[in-house]
Amino acid sequence: MSVELQLPDLPPPFSTLAAPHRHSAVIEGSEFLAFAERADSPPEALAQLAALRTRYPDATHHCWAYQIGPLYRFSDDGEPGGTAGAPMLRAIGGQGVDRVMVVVVRYYGGTKLGTGGLVRAYGGTAAECLRTAPRVLVRGRVTLRVGVGFGHLSALYHLLGSVDAVRGEEEFTAAGVLLPVSLYPEDAPAFAQAMRDATSGGATVAVVDSV
Incomplete structure (x- = not known):
């Protein structure tokens, strides 16, 4: 006699980071340190942010963005509105990953980048960090x-x-x-x-x- 199983509907699989990852860049004298890590809840993402603020207390800015399923948040942390957090969030979507927190720590180097330059710096640094990070496909069981x-x-x-x-x-x-x-x-x-x-x-x- 065959076995009949009523299997539940599972959420679709998603790609996320297999391990924390870091990428750095120097742009017009400013140092940008990007950190990306898996986060399964907003409190977990914000705990990662708090740890980096403690680790780099003298940085000029700690900008961040996370995407956790339908939940997302971002912050420019003192940079002009729309020049940091939003480009970083778009980088997460562009790299096709989910349940991810990205923080970009900036040390100001004395040269203003302008609105477009900031968008490219934050978005590009975040995207490169995610692009080079190890990934894993998560499937429901x-x-x-x-x-x-x-x-x-x-x-x-x-x-x-x-x-x-x-x-x-x-x-x-x-x-x-x-x-x-x-x-x-x-x-x-x-x-x-x-x-x-x-x-x-x-x-x-x-x-x-x-x-």
């Missing part, structure tokens, strides 16, 4: 709760080794083991069917949630 008797533990572990699965914490019961397993949605039905086949229908497989 579904979590299955698998139950097997003690006699079928080896079958469970063997099947887990054949798919890209993230194992949760085992829960031992009088009848056997319950184990949360997170899989990509395209792998879940075949895994559930293989689990039932390997245990002659003795395994239980239920959808718990998505991550």
